Amino acid sequence: MQLLWREPWLKPLIDYDIDSENCSLCKGKFDDISFVTSCEFCVIGIMHDKCANLHILESHISELNTKILQHKEKPLHDFQ
Ligand SMILES: [Zn+2]
Numbered sequence: 306m307q308l309l310w311r312e313p314w315l316k317p318l319i320d321y322d323i324d325s326e327n328c329s330l331c332k333g334k335f336d337d338i339s340f341v342t343s344c345e346f347c348v349i350g351i352m353h354d355k356c357a358n359l360h361i362l363e364s365h366i367s368e369l370n371t372k373i374l375q376h377k378e379k380p381l382h383d384f385q
């Protein structure tokens with residue numbers, strides 16, 4: 306089984322304490338190759354990439370909005 310972090314892309318999941326082959330959210334088993342990520346707002350564990358998106362939208366919408374605002378306040382150096 307090969308689990309890949311969403312960010313940065315294709316980084317093998319080697320230094321994470323994996324005690325389960327199942328997604329923390331949907332409890333589904335990971336496929337042979339799965340894109341996974343952990344929640345940056347809590348310690349729910351590793352999830353499918355798409356499950357993490359759902360989890361964050363359902364459980365951390367206020368934290369997410371705060372983060373979006375912080376990004377908006379950054380200077381736009383990347384575009385200069
Ligand atoms: Zn899942």
Ligand SMILES: [Zn+2]
Pocket residue numbers: 344345346347348349360361364365
């Ligand atoms: Zn979370």
